[in-house]
Amino acid sequence: MLNIVWSQAFRIGVRGIDESHADHLDFLNLITTLIRAKEDTSVILSQVERLYLDLESHHQDEDRLMIDLGYPELTAHQAVHTFLLDELKVLARHFVQGNDASAMLRAASTMGHLLLDHIIRHDLAILTFMQGRGLTETRLSMVD
Ligand SMILES: [Fe+2]
Ligand SMILES: [Fe+2]
Numbered sequence: 124m125l126n127i128v129w130s131q132a133f134r135i136g137v138r139g140i141d142e143s144h145a146d147h148l149d150f151l152n153l154i155t156t157l158i159r160a161k162e163d164t165s166v167i168l169s170q171v172e173r174l175y176l177d178l179e180s181h182h183q184d185e186d187r188l189m190i191d192l193g194y195p196e197l198t199a200h201q202a203v204h205t206f207l208l209d210e211l212k213v214l215a216r217h218f219v220q221g222n223d224a225s226a227m228l229r230a231a232s233t234m235g236h237l238l239l240d241h242i243i244r245h246d247l248a249i250l251t252f253m254q255g256r257g258l259t260e261t262r263l264s265m266v267d
Contacts, residue, residue, distance in 0.1 A: 126152050126155065127148045127151065127152065127235050127239060128148070129144070129145040129148055129149075133239075133242050133243070133247070134250075135246050135247060135249055135250040135253075136250055136253065137188060139184060140181070140184060140185060140188065140246070143177070143181045143184065144181075144238075144242055144246070146177065147174060147177065147178065147181070147238050148235065148238070148239070150170060150173065150174040150177070151174070151231055151234055151235040151238070153170060154167060154170050154171060154174070154231050155228065155231050155232075157170065158224055158227045158228055158231065159224075159228075161224070164218065164222065167218055167227065168215075168218045168219060171215050171218045172215075174211075174234075175208070175211055175212075175215065178207070178208065178211070178238075179208065182201075182204040182208070185200070185204070185246070185249075186201060186204075188249070189249065192249070192252065192253065192256075192258075194249060194252055195252075196248065196252075200245055200248075200249075203241065203245055207237060207238070207241055210237055211234060211237070214230040214233055214234055215230075217229075217230040218230065
């Protein structure tokens with residue numbers, strides 16, 4: 124089972140962003156549980172769609188944060204967001220086709236790893252930037 128657990132090590136220190144990241148991992152763990160429980164494909168697919176929509180709005184929040192910060196890697200980070208959503212769309216085809224539980228489990232696992240990789244490699248870079256500027260969590264309330 125995927126069961127990726129949220130860790131304080133993933134925190135970028137902006138509550139709205141961190142809560143959203145934790146929600147995304149919860150979504151994937153729920154999706155994995157539903158697949159294993161042989162839940163109806165439409166139920167599983169609706170959770171995948173919710174995750175996708177939540178991720179879109181999360182990326183808008185991150186965009187706003189990066190713009191407010193004057194983050195120099197904004198354009199590159201946005202390009203990775205586009206890539207991430209495209210990859211999720213491709214993986215979501217396994218859920219539309221349904222019935223193949225092992226393919227759905229692999230797709231959910233790949234989604235989880237992609238999201239976690241993005242948090243660790245790209246979102247945490249925003250924290251490094253903020254720390255370099257001496258910005259504290261209390262001054263970063265725009266997306267809380
Ligand atoms: Fe993120
Ligand atoms: Fe991001």
